[in-house]
Amino acid sequence: MAVQAEPVAERRAAPFPISFYRTAVGKKVVMALTGIVGFGYVFAHMLGNLKIYLGETALNHYAEWLRTVGVPALPRGGFLWLGRAVLIGALILHVHAAWSLARISKAARPSGYAKQDYVAANYASRTMRWGGVIVLLFIIYHLLDLTGGQANPNFVRGEVYENVVASFERWPVAIFYIIANLALGLHLYHGLWSLFQTLGWSHTRFDPVRRKLAIAFALIVVAGNISFPLAVMTGAIG
Amino acid sequence: MNLTLRVWRQAGPDDSGGFVDYRVEGVTEDMSFLETLDLLNESLITSGDAHGPIAFDHDCREGICGQCGVMIDGVAHGPQPATTTCQLHMRHYRDGDVILVEPWRSAAFPVVRDLVVDRGAFDRIIASGGYISVATGSAPEANLTPVPRPQADESFTAAACIGCGACVAACPNGAAQLYTAAKLTHLNVLPQGQPERYERTIAMVEAMEAEGFGNCTNHAECEAVCPKEIPLGTIAKLNRDYIRASLRAPAKT
Amino acid sequence: MTSTTEATSTDQSRYFDSRLESKAPTGPIEERWDQRRFQVKLVNPANKRRFHVIVVGSGLAGAAAAATLGELGYRVSNFCYQDSPRRAHSIAAQGGINAAKNYQNDGDSIFRLFYDTVKGGDFRARESNVYRLAQLSVNIIDQAVAQGVPFARDYAGLLDNRSFGGAQVSRTFYAAGQTGQQLLLGAYQALERQIAARTVEMYTRHEMLDLVLTDGEASGIVTRNLMTGEIESHSAHAVVLATGGYSNVFFLSTNAMGCNVTAIWRAHRRGALMANPCFTQIHPTCIPVHGENQSKLTLMSESLRNDGRIWVPKAAEDSRAPGDIPDEERDYFLERRYPAFGNLVPRDVASRAAKAICDEGRGVGPGGYGVFLDFRDTAGGATAIAEKYGNLFEMYSKITGEDPYSSPMRIYPAPHYTMGGLWVDYDLASTIPGLFVLGEANFSDHGANRLGASALMQGLADGYFVLPATISDWLAGKLGKQPVGTDAAEFRKAETLVRERTAQLLGNNGKRTVDSIHKELGRVMWDYCGMARSEEGLRKAIGEVQQLRRDFWSDVRVTGEGQHLNQELEKAGRVADFLEFAELMCTDAMVREESCGGHFRLEHQTTEGEARRDDENFAHVTAWEMAGAGPEAGADGAAPLELIERREPLVAEYVQPSQRSYK
Ligand SMILES: Cc1cc2nc3c(=O)[nH]c(=O)nc-3n(C[C@H](O)[C@H](O)[C@H](O)COP(=O)(O)OP(=O)(O)OC[C@H]3O[C@@H](n4cnc5c(N)ncnc54)[C@H](O)[C@@H]3O)c2cc1C
Ligand code: HEM
Numbered sequence A: 001m002a003v004q005a006e007p008v009a010e011r012r013a014a015p016f017p018i019s020f021y022r023t024a025v026g027k028k029v030v031m032a033l034t035g036i037v038g039f040g041y042v043f044a045h046m047l048g049n050l051k052i053y054l055g056e057t058a059l060n061h062y063a064e065w066l067r068t069v070g071v072p073a074l075p076r077g078g079f080l081w082l083g084r085a086v087l088i089g090a091l092i093l094h095v096h097a098a099w100s101l102a103r104i105s106k107a108a109r110p111s112g113y114a115k116q117d118y119v120a121a122n123y124a125s126r127t128m129r130w131g132g133v134i135v136l137l138f139i140i141y142h143l144l145d146l147t148g149g150q151a152n153p154n155f156v157r158g159e160v161y162e163n164v165v166a167s168f169e170r171w172p173v174a175i176f177y178i179i180a181n182l183a184l185g186l187h188l189y190h191g192l193w194s195l196f197q198t199l200g201w202s203h204t205r206f207d208p209v210r211r212k213l214a215i216a217f218a219l220i221v222v223a224g225n226i227s228f229p230l231a232v233m234t235g236a237i238g
Numbered sequence B: 001m002n003l004t005l006r007v008w009r010q011a012g013p014d015d016s017g018g019f020v021d022y023r024v025e026g027v028t029e030d031m032s033f034l035e036t037l038d039l040l041n042e043s044l045i046t047s048g049d050a051h052g053p054i055a056f057d058h059d060c061r062e063g064i065c066g067q068c069g070v071m072i073d074g075v076a077h078g079p080q081p082a083t084t085t086c087q088l089h090m091r092h093y094r095d096g097d098v099i100l101v102e103p104w105r106s107a108a109f110p111v112v113r114d115l116v117v118d119r120g121a122f123d124r125i126i127a128s129g130g131y132i133s134v135a136t137g138s139a140p141e142a143n144l145t146p147v148p149r150p151q152a153d154e155s156f157t158a159a160a161c162i163g164c165g166a167c168v169a170a171c172p173n174g175a176a177q178l179y180t181a182a183k184l185t186h187l188n189v190l191p192q193g194q195p196e197r198y199e200r201t202i203a204m205v206e207a208m209e210a211e212g213f214g215n216c217t218n219h220a221e222c223e224a225v226c227p228k229e230i231p232l233g234t235i236a237k238l239n240r241d242y243i244r245a246s247l248r249a250p251a252k253t
Numbered sequence C: 001m002t003s004t005t006e007a008t009s010t011d012q013s014r015y016f017d018s019r020l021e022s023k024a025p026t027g028p029i030e031e032r033w034d035q036r037r038f039q040v041k042l043v044n045p046a047n048k049r050r051f052h053v054i055v056v057g058s059g060l061a062g063a064a065a066a067a068t069l070g071e072l073g074y075r076v077s078n079f080c081y082q083d084s085p086r087r088a089h090s091i092a093a094q095g096g097i098n099a100a101k102n103y104q105n106d107g108d109s110i111f112r113l114f115y116d117t118v119k120g121g122d123f124r125a126r127e128s129n130v131y132r133l134a135q136l137s138v139n140i141i142d143q144a145v146a147q148g149v150p151f152a153r154d155y156a157g158l159l160d161n162r163s164f165g166g167a168q169v170s171r172t173f174y175a176a177g178q179t180g181q182q183l184l185l186g187a188y189q190a191l192e193r194q195i196a197a198r199t200v201e202m203y204t205r206h207e208m209l210d211l212v213l214t215d216g217e218a219s220g221i222v223t224r225n226l227m228t229g230e231i232e233s234h235s236a237h238a239v240v241l242a243t244g245g246y247s248n249v250f251f252l253s254t255n256a257m258g259c260n261v262t263a264i265w266r267a268h269r270r271g272a273l274m275a276n277p278c279f280t281q282i283h284p285t286c287i288p289v290h291g292e293n294q295s296k297l298t299l300m301s302e303s304l305r306n307d308g309r310i311w312v313p314k315a316a317e318d319s320r321a322p323g324d325i326p327d328e329e330r331d332y333f334l335e336r337r338y339p340a341f342g343n344l345v346p347r348d349v350a351s352r353a354a355k356a357i358c359d360e361g362r363g364v365g366p367g368g369y370g371v372f373l374d375f376r377d378t379a380g381g382a383t384a385i386a387e388k389y390g391n392l393f394e395m396y397s398k399i400t401g402e403d404p405y406s407s408p409m410r411i412y413p414a415p416h417y418t419m420g421g422l423w424v425d426y427d428l429a430s431t432i433p434g435l436f437v438l439g440e441a442n443f444s445d446h447g448a449n450r451l452g453a454s455a456l457m458q459g460l461a462d463g464y465f466v467l468p469a470t471i472s473d474w475l476a477g478k479l480g481k482q483p484v485g486t487d488a489a490e491f492r493k494a495e496t497l498v499r500e501r502t503a504q505l506l507g508n509n510g511k512r513t514v515d516s517i518h519k520e521l522g523r524v525m526w527d528y529c530g531m532a533r534s535e536e537g538l539r540k541a542i543g544e545v546q547q548l549r550r551d552f553w554s555d556v557r558v559t560g561e562g563q564h565l566n567q568e569l570e571k572a573g574r575v576a577d578f579l580e581f582a583e584l585m586c587t588d589a590m591v592r593e594e595s596c597g598g599h600f601r602l603e604h605q606t607t608e609g610e611a612r613r614d615d616e617n618f619a620h621v622t623a624w625e626m627a628g629a630g631p632e633a634g635a636d637g638a639a640p641l642e643l644i645e646r647r648e649p650l651v652a653e654y655v656q657p658s659q660r661s662y663k
């Protein structure tokens, strides 16, 4: 069919952020922005968690600090909840955009090829959606495990260090964490490179290092995160 | 050499279609891929094959009109980089090879017959704004506006797109980003293209989306199969201009 | 020996036809276009949308015309047989487009471009038209640049030029080796803009199969929708044909597979006079034929002759690698024979020289039909070459499997362009009122040989500037009149004829494929009506063409049905028309008892083998009429043609014919 004038006009009628989000390119930009939030969080989270290696008190202090930072300007836990709100919002947008864009793309190729040989698309780029789902499942489990404690029989609120160790001492859980973080690594490896494209950050001088930057940051996050279950399993911490 | 072609046959848009194997004998290495199809078709006509000759699109046969294009062994335009289907030569094949031939598959490119698809969506994207509005006769003296070499070259590189649709065919998302980005870059980097730059970007991106193409997740498969090697950077430009255009154009009709 | 057709010299009046009046104003040549634009009746802006114009063809000429007419406010229907207007064969033009901008300050001027074009055409073009073309050339560049056509530029950001054959100035504008593509995209984008504005309605994958006349005036066309097979009628106040050239009569040519003579041949059968059909151009620099199954030939742009040097080994059958042959054992035959122009002699001259060398047995490559085009001596070496001709070198290596950077290219002449076409006057109006013809489809501006980079210029001049200015003269007379409806008897009748012909092709059920007959036709035409022609050969060719036509109608096999995409049926219709047209082409070549431009008659050459023109007897355009042209014309495809010769005398007012010398 010819270009339909109506949806465009409708989009125009809505205020900027909404009209922007209604387009596929707009959604993609939102994914990139929320992806940056997510990446920022896991990166910082990983750095924070490195305190595990400084011992129980360091980590627990850090967790406590997270709850008291900003006090008295904010109520206790205020900063944490603010952060949580941003994270939840970002996650919802990110997942919603991913889901609706995936639907558009599915509809764009209703019947596939008998054979398709990829020349450039790599494993990471082709597993963004499933990798994302694994990460989402991980997050849910992770919250039940280390934040709420419902999935962790030995959970004690406030004893962050103990909780982590208790969790990873169950080897299937540790393996699950490792797998999930590898999936996250792939997701970040493609995602970090991809967001430069999505946000139009392209420049002939800078383009060659985009891929390297993405690899480096994905590796740092994965290496840091995987080191925790490994350390517990090998008894380096406990 | 003798080859087996496994070709998608589909009588019409509503037919479900399927693969049929054909043996082609006496293929020589200086023949082109389309000449091999010609040869097969000659025998399908004289032998009175039930499906008749294979319909496939082509015209210039020198890699410039963009009318040809099929998936060959799972790669748009076949195994040679930067080569259209019509410019693929049989010296890249060996006796006994089995070659799988499929049409472009995209909701926005419905199959017309066998290997022929309808790429009218591409024209409509251009109609939505892929031009500079200059009526005949109103042009100023050509050398009045110098265009610095880097811009001129960048524009030309993007303008080389032949509109073949391989980017869409190869994209795992069925996205038409590279094609649209090529046209936008062609016009948006030139001084002549500035007045309409942002409106053009909005209009073309939205027209593209309205045609039912998928959305780009930066697989870069398009760039790899593009016979004219349109750079992926054009997609970054499209996004950048679209973001800027959205921020600047107030919500108005 | 001079011409023996005495009747021609004494009795020109025999060929006189009042319809062949050029209508060019007669004042000073530089004022004629202004004069004519002032004379034409205008249509006021508000009335323009009342007029409906059919434009067949979306190449440079058609797309430019359709877009411009749309901008002016006319209602336009535009047709092409490809799936998008952008794919018209103009897209394939490589080398460039001429314009008398004199940016290089090397002595160019409108008059010089005019002079070069008339001389290049061997003094067989109409001066008024050519002068206008040279004038408009500068506007074309302005228009294209404004549209965003990315022409090559120098480091100051200004437009660059290169040289082309037949000229000693640099006036060719280019976009790498893709000039036609970039110009066509400019026109296509302008066209799409009008499609969006709904002034132009686009019909892609529609092939024109007949022209419809009402009361002797063009009133519409009959088309086949190639996707659905539907036969449809379209009516309008005027019909414009911009359907390109007919080089595919040779089967192997540099044209696209679908290029055809059908549109203009159908118009001819309906009464439009066909001019100079034997004026065809064989391009010197094409990749040589490689095998039996070859479907087309590929051009290597003439611009390569700027830097490449053409040679063959002095000794026949020298089997050394080209790089091992020292200079003194090479014959740079163009430089030797034509020291002034060297490798940049016009196409006809270069082609014949290459053929002569190969006929002597000194050709190179398999079969011996090829000469070297060598870039060894190019200043700047491989990098400079890659920058200027990269895409051509790539194309060459893809096709031949050889690396032209390390060993010279092999090239040979191939059919490329057709100067002949439907006769048009200064307004581009054919002899059928209301029928206009643009671009390569008309005969107008290139005489007996077209200079490189002039076809793009002509197509765009016709489409952007000439037709939009002149068509109002015709339309103004139609004010207040609706186009004849498509349910009128003439349309019904034409549709029936098209249906019957389609049914006949599909029902024939013979044994031969369309391609096999087309290939045979091509061989006959190449052998007898190609680069060298003789009366004896042409007679033979006419006999063989007639026989092929009978074979075609009795023995062709066209599979499938009419109600779907059927490419065999499309080809069959086109070949059927080529089979008729070929006879006209040979007949035209036979009556033109002189050698001029691309038309070389073995009987008319100097002792040095150069063409010998006969201005006394042949300074005219030959325009052919089909006897019995009318509604039923062409129903029996196998029937012999009855051709009547007419002439438009050519007057040399500004450029006196001289022996064309490039020495
Ligand atoms: C390989 C090559 C290189 C060239 N290089 C140069 C160059 O460097 N410089 C130069 O000046 N010239 C060059 N030429 C010549 C020049 O390209 C052509 O003469 C010119 O582009 C013709 O333009 P046109 O608009 O008349 O026809 P075309 O571009 O051929 O367009 C014909 C149109 O008519 C349509 N059509 C045809 N028949 C029918 C039908 N029956 N029904 C419906 N539609 C129909 C087609 O679909 C198409 O849209 C080159 C030619 C070739 C082949
Ligand atoms: C909850 C499940 C998730 C799903 C389904 C998901 C899905 C996706 C998808 C489909 C993309 C698009 C890929 C592309 O454009 O190339 C993407 C991009 C991205 N995701 Fe996720 N993701 C999820 C969670 C996350 C998380 C938790 C993070 C952060 C740690 C994250 C970070 C990113 C980044 C940085 C991008 C790149 C954005 C871009 O390409 O422009 N994602 N995600």
Ligand code: HEM
Residues within 6 Å of the ligand: A042, A045, A049, A063, A066, A080, A084, A087, A135, A139, A142, A143, A146, A147, A160, A164, A177, A181, A184, A225, A226, A228, A229
């Ligand atoms: C193996 C690596 C990881 C370890 C050891 C770990 C550890 C922890 C711990 C101990 C907490 C509770 C902190 C507290 O209550 O103060 C926590 C919370 C959390 N983690 Fe992780 N984490 C890991 C990886 C991840 C990853 C990869 C993600 C995201 C994709 C993630 C997301 C979260 C979130 C969202 C919370 C909740 C924060 C809040 O309280 O709001 N974690 N993590």
Ligand code: SF4
Residues within 6 Å of the ligand: B160, B161, B162, B163, B164, B165, B166, B167, B168, B178, B179, B182, B222, B225, B226, B227, B228, B229, B230
């Ligand atoms: S971008 Fe490349 S692949 Fe896509 S249509 Fe253009 S030339 Fe073809």
Ligand code: F3S
Residues within 6 Å of the ligand: B170, B171, B172, B173, B174, B175, B176, B177, B178, B215, B216, B217, B218, B219, B220, B221, B222, B223, B235
């Ligand atoms: S392959 Fe598809 S996902 Fe984007 S980068 Fe190319 S359009």
Ligand code: FES
Residues within 6 Å of the ligand: B057, B058, B059, B060, B061, B062, B063, B064, B065, B066, B067, B068, B069, B084, B085, B086, B087
């Ligand atoms: S047929 Fe024209 S690009 Fe292949």
